[in-house]
Amino acid sequence: MKDENCIFCKIIDCEIPSEKVYEDQTTYAFKDINPQAKVHIIIVPRNHYENVAQLAKADPKQLAHMVQVAQQLADEEFHGAYRLVFNTGEDAGQTVFHVHGHILTGEKLDE
């Protein structure tokens, strides 16, 4: 389940380089190119879904797994504290239409 025009599908397939921080059979995570926190990681499913609602409907276990991986990464980076954001829709700031969670951690975050 790939989209040949999708930048995150290309990152997952290593056609575009990224700073990988985690991978398994279903899930890939890498450093955001334009970090908004001391540690800013993007977490994606290997399969292409447009947004988090589509993923939740099609494969809720995958979404739950991504939350568990986010927790594991934040445990390593910042005593398990993190913000997990899914921008959904252009008017909410979504620019890449391959579902991704922003994991913001590594420091105390503004409220």
Ligand code: 5GP
């Ligand atoms: P969105 O605005 O869709 O929620 O988030 C897209 C995120 O992907 C942005 O934070 C942006 O910095 C990041 N991003 C876009 N293109 C690339 C890229 O080629 N490499 C990496 N590492 N991050 C990217």
Ligand code: ZN
């Ligand atoms: Zn994709």
